[in-house]
Structure formats: structure tokens, C-alpha cells
Amino acid sequence: MPAGRVSKGIGRGDLRAPFPPRYVRRMNLRLIGIGAGVLIILSLPLAGAIAGPDFAGQDDGKGGGVFSALGLSDSSRTSPAAPARSAPTADPQQPGPAEQPRTDSSCGPELSSPHGVEAQTCVLVGEGRTWGRSYYRNTSGRTLDAVLTMMGPAGRTVQIRCAVGAGDEPGLCETPKEASAGGPESYSAVAEFAVPDDEGELLLRSGSNSPAPGDR
Known part of the structure; x- marks a missing residue:
């Protein structure tokens, strides 16, 4: 290369040279x-x-x-609902007392004797049957016999004997129930109270059709 001639090439240390x-x-x-x-x-x-x-x-466990x-509620987190109150159940209806069958009666007056016997005799009809009944009270202080007789149509007769205690508590004597052949007016009943000895002294006779004491 001739002296004094400077090369125009790019050196490695020349930072002003452009990059590829x-x-x-x-x-x-x-x-x-x-x-x-x-x-x-x-x-x-x-x-x-x-x-x-x-x-x-992160979740602190507090919702x-x-x-x-964002200030919104999480619909997937719901508080446990309070248990619904069950409607009160109505108490079962208690059955009422059974209706008693109707009974018709035909009674005589209340009678009493000086010997301490009181009685009233009736004819009763109910449920297609008829029977005689005598209500009594014995204040005589001794045991008595009572014979109750019920008479019906066509000479039909039913009789029963009852022992009457010496106490003064009320009691009753009644015949067996028989099939009815008519109304109460077709029947009559008579009760006789007597001393249970050989003489059989009659103390009181009470009938379903006996007249009242004032009508005698």
C-alpha cells in the first residue's frame, strides 16, 4: 500500500459505524x-x-x-333455613255417649201404706218389647215379699216374685221383657207387698192403672 494513503475501511473500534x-x-x-x-x-x-x-x-372463612x-351476595352461600312449623293437628273427635233407645211408660200413682211401704208400678214399652216394673221403698224394718204381675192382651200374664230388703233404700222389681202385642194402654201391672209368713198379711197393692188416692 503506498505511504500516506489512509484506508477508508471500518475498524472494529469505530462505534459510529452502522450495525447490520x-x-x-x-x-x-x-x-x-x-x-x-x-x-x-x-x-x-x-x-x-x-x-x-x-x-x-384467600378465604378467611367469613364469606x-x-x-x-364487589359488594354482592354469593347466592351459593345460604344460611340454614329455620325448620318449618308443622300445622297443629286437630284432636280426634271423641265419640259421644250412645243414644239411649226411647222407652214409653204408663204408670199409676205413688202409693204408701201405714206399715211403711211406698211403691209405684208402671208398664214400659221399648224396642218392640213390653215389661212391668215397680219402684218401692221399705221403711217397715222387716223383710217383705213382692209379687209383680203383668197382664196383656188375650189374657196373657207374666208374674215374678222379688225379695224386698229391710233397709229403707229405694229398689225395683220388674218382669222379663216380652214381645209387644200392643201399646202400653193394652197392658196393666200390679205389685203386692206382703209379710213372708203363713198368714201373708198384705201391706200394699200398687197398680199401673190404680186410681190416685184422692179419687177413691
């Missing part, structure tokens, strides 16, 4: 990647501060989360 295009592209990509990474790192604390612990997936952070 492929190097420029690589450097740009690296700068873009580094800048994006820096932005992501810087944005993480800010996002955590804005979102709070709920957005970080927190996305819905609570």
Missing part, C-alpha cells in the same frame, strides 16, 4: 421482551393492592371472595 440489519432486529426483539417483563413485574404489586386478599385466592369484594 439482522443485528438491529435482534436487539429490538430483546428490548421489547425486556420491557414487557419489567411492566409485568411492576404491575403485580399494583394488581394485588387493588384486588386484595380475596382476589389472591369473603369475589362477590363480597
Whole structure:
């Protein structure tokens, strides 16, 4: 090379020389990647501060989360409903007393004797049957015999004997019930109270059709 002639080539230490295009592209990509990474790192604390612990997936067990952070209720978390009150059951209806069958009666007056015997005799009809009954009270102080006779249509007769105690408590004597052949007016009943000895002194006769004491 002739002396005094300076070369115009590019030296390695000359920073003013332009880079080849492929190097420029690589450097740009690296700068873009580094800048994006820096932005992501810087944005993480800010996002955590804005979102709070709920957005970080933490749950304090007190109903927190996305819905609570936004001031909304989480429909999937419901408080246990109060048990529904059952309607009071009506008490079963208690059966009432059975209706007593109707009984018709035809009675004579209440009679008494000076010997301490009181009685009233009746004819009763009910449920297609007829029978005689005598209500009495013995205040004589001794045991008596009572014979009750019921007479019906066509000469039909039923008779029964009853022992009357010496006490003064009320009692009754009645005949067996027979199939009715008519109404109470078709029957009559008579009760006779006597001393149970050989003489058989009659103390009182009471009938269903006896006249009242004032009518005699």
C-alpha cells in the first residue's frame, strides 16, 4: 500500500459505524421482551393492592371472595333455613255417649201404706218389647215379699216374685221383657207387698192403672 494513503475501511473500534440489519432486529426483539417483563413485574404489586386478599385466592372463612369484594351476595352461600312449623293437628273427635233407645211408660200413682211401704208400678214399652216394673221403698224394718204381675192382651200374664230388703233404700222389681202385642194402654201391672209368713198379711197393692188416692 503506498505511504500516506489512509484506508477508508471500518475498524472494529469505530462505534459510529452502522450495525447490520439482522443485528438491529435482534436487539429490538430483546428490548421489547425486556420491557414487557419489567411492566409485568411492576404491575403485580399494583394488581394485588387493588384486588386484595380475596382476589389472591384467600378465604378467611367469613364469606369473603369475589362477590363480597364487589359488594354482592354469593347466592351459593345460604344460611340454614329455620325448620318449618308443622300445622297443629286437630284432636280426634271423641265419640259421644250412645243414644239411649226411647222407652214409653204408663204408670199409676205413688202409693204408701201405714206399715211403711211406698211403691209405684208402671208398664214400659221399648224396642218392640213390653215389661212391668215397680219402684218401692221399705221403711217397715222387716223383710217383705213382692209379687209383680203383668197382664196383656188375650189374657196373657207374666208374674215374678222379688225379695224386698229391710233397709229403707229405694229398689225395683220388674218382669222379663216380652214381645209387644200392643201399646202400653193394652197392658196393666200390679205389685203386692206382703209379710213372708203363713198368714201373708198384705201391706200394699200398687197398680199401673190404680186410681190416685184422692179419687177413691
